[in-house]
Amino acid sequence: MGNAYEDHDLVEANELGFPIHPRSLTGHFNRTIKKANVPRIRFHDQRHTHATILLKLGEHIKIVSERLGHSNSAMTMNVYSHVTKDMQEQAATKFEKAMRTRNSEN
Structure with missing residues (x-):
C-alpha cells in the first residue's frame, strides 16, 4: 500500500x-x-502451545522464557510446571536406563 x-x-x-x-x-x-x-487450537492458545511444544522438545527453559518475554525463567517454570513434571519422569527414565546400561557393561 x-x-x-x-x-x-x-x-x-x-x-x-x-x-x-x-x-x-x-x-x-x-x-x-x-x-x-x-x-x-483457539487463537489465544497459540502462545501456550508454542511454549509447551518447545519444552517437550527439550528446549532450555531460558530460551523459552526469552521467547515469551517473561522477566525470568522462574516465571516460565511456574506457568509451565505441568510440562516439566512429564519431563522429570522422562529424565528419571533416561537416567535409570543409563545406569542399567552402565551396570550391564561392568
Missing part, C-alpha cells in the same frame, strides 16, 4: 495498517488452521 499504509505498531493489521475486526481475524485463523491441516 506504500504511503497509504499507516503503521499503528500492531501485531495483526489489515492491508491499510489498521486493527483487524476480531471476527475477521478469527475467521482467517480458522481457515489457515484448516488449510495447514494442523490440530485445531
